Amino acid sequence: MKVSKNIAVKNEGGSPSRDELILQHLPLVRYLVAKVSSQLPPHVDKQDLMSAAVVGLINAADRFDPERGVMFKTFAEQHVRGTILDELRSYDVLSRTMRDKYKMLTRQLTKLEHSLGRNPTSEEVAESLDMNMNEYYELLDDVHILSFVSLDDSWDDNEGNTICLADVLCDSNAKSPQQQVMMAELSETLGHAIESLPERDRRVVTLYYYEDLNLKEVGEVLGLTESRISQILSQAMARLRGKMRFQCAA
Numbered sequence: 001m002k003v004s005k006n007i008a009v010k011n012e013g014g015s016p017s018r019d020e021l022i023l024q025h026l027p028l029v030r031y032l033v034a035k036v037s038s039q040l041p042p043h044v045d046k047q048d049l050m051s052a053a054v055v056g057l058i059n060a061a062d063r064f065d066p067e068r069g070v071m072f073k074t075f076a077e078q079h080v081r082g083t084i085l086d087e088l089r090s091y092d093v094l095s096r097t098m099r100d101k102y103k104m105l106t107r108q109l110t111k112l113e114h115s116l117g118r119n120p121t122s123e124e125v126a127e128s129l130d131m132n133m134n135e136y137y138e139l140l141d142d143v144h145i146l147s148f149v150s151l152d153d154s155w156d157d158n159e160g161n162t163i164c165l166a167d168v169l170c171d172s173n174a175k176s177p178q179q180q181v182m183m184a185e186l187s188e189t190l191g192h193a194i195e196s197l198p199e200r201d202r203r204v205v206t207l208y209y210y211e212d213l214n215l216k217e218v219g220e221v222l223g224l225t226e227s228r229i230s231q232i233l234s235q236a237m238a239r240l241r242g243k244m245r246f247q248c249a250a
Helices: 018-024 026-037 046-063 072-090 096-116 122-128 133-142 146-152 177-195 199-210 215-222 226-249
Strands: 154-156 162-164
Touching: 018 026, 018 046, 026 046, 026 072, 046 072, 096 122, 096 133, 096 146, 096 226, 122 133, 133 226, 177 199, 177 226, 199 215, 199 226, 215 226
Parallel strands: none
Antiparallel strands: 154 162
8 A cells, every 4th residue: 555645734833744644654554564464374464464554544644633632653553553453353363262262371371370379380371271281382372463462452440441551562652641640550560460470471571572572583582482482472461461450450
């Protein structure tokens, strides 16, 4: 999909025009698509995914209202992620079976953590699921795309406010005062949850999301294969999802 290069004149007050917003934020689209593309199966057309993401950016530019006090980058990220996820659903990448597997894994990790009073090992999780280690690793491979998607999982806090992990892990600097309070609280909760992860899981999450390394680069740092890093990330995000749901419901 091509975006018109006929740049409109800036609006009064020097604020960027619609076309300028689109062109300025194309790198953001490429970044978000590249982030998820590295974890997709071969049959997913990456160009179609990019086209869908650009549509999300255009829709964001059309709907953006600077009077609401939110940066366009923050607003655009939400729309672009949404169109990426919609496109993935059209490929049945996010099938009900996969989601059921991911929920099962999350529930089992949370159940074992509560019963053991610590983070369960991979071997303990596999045994509790009546799987050998190869089967458990295959499960982690099956749900690895949800390591990205789970960040867009949202739920309500005690006051009925919708919260989302993506808003904390991803760069979104300007929010309304209410959002800033919510994100500060969520950031603190997420920080505690990450600190409570096993050391290897914590390092993978930190390198991938905070240091912005890709799976191959994380593997090089830790001396592990890209496939193994993907599995560890799947397990870590399932752990975090369970921890966050438990703490936010407390």
